[in-house]
Amino acid sequence: MNNAGEAPARWLVVHDELLRGITHALSNRIATISASNYMFQNGDVQIDHITETLRVESERMEKLLQQLRLLPERPMAEAEPLTANDACAGAVQLHSYHSELGDYPCDVSVDADVYPIWAEPVSFSHALVMAINAAKRNAVNGSRVSLKVSGDVRVVNFRAESIPAPDTRDELIDVDAAAATWLLKRHGGSARGLDNGCEIEVPTLLAARRAQKGL
Secondary structure, eight states: OOHHHHHHHHHHHHHHHHHHHHHHHHHHHHHHHHHHHHHHHTTSSOHHHHHHHHHHHHHHHHHHHHHHHTSSOOTTOOOEEEOHHHHHHHHHHHHTTOTTTTTSOEEEEEOTTOOOEEEOHHHHHHHHHHHHHHHHHTOOTTOEEEEEEEEOSSEEEEEEEEESOOSSOOTHHHHHHHHHHHHHGGGTOEEEEETTEEEEEEEBHHHHHHHHTTO
C-alpha cells in the first residue's frame, strides 16, 4: 500500500465527511427556523418565543459557518505561532461534525509547560483532525479517545489514541498518518501511526526562530 500516494485522497475522504456533517447540522438549524416561522404565522407561538428561537439558532448557524471556513486549504499561507490548547480545541470541535465518528468524545490533556508551536493554522488543524480520526475509528465498545500534548524546546507532540486499544491494528491508521504528514510537511511537521491512533510532531516557535537565525 502506497500510503504517501494515497495521502491527499485520504484527506479528501475525511474532508467530505466533515462537510457532510456540517451541512446536515446547518440543515437542522434551517428546519427549526422554518418550523418556528410556520407556527408563528398560524398563531401557535408568541413573538417572544420566536425572537428567542431566532437568537439561539442564529448563534448556532454562526458557529457552523466558522467550521465551514476551516475546511478550505490555504496552500500559500505561512506558518505562525499557535498555542497547543487553541489548536486542540479547534481540531476537536471540527472533527465533532464528522458524519460517522463525530459522536465519540475526545479528552484533551495539555502539559502546562508546552511551548507554542510553529505551524500554518488551517493545515495543522486538518492534520490534527486526521490524527483524531485515526483514534476515533479504533474506539469500540465504549472506549474513549485521548489527545495528549507534551514536548520540549524543539518539538511538541500531539498523541491521539483510543483507550483501551483494539485487539487488531486498523490498516487505515498509516494512511491517516501519511495524510497528516502530507498536510504538515511544508513547515516541518510529521506524523506516524500508532497501534490505536496517530501522533504528530511539530516544531516549537523557539526552534523555528533558532532555525531562521541559523542557530
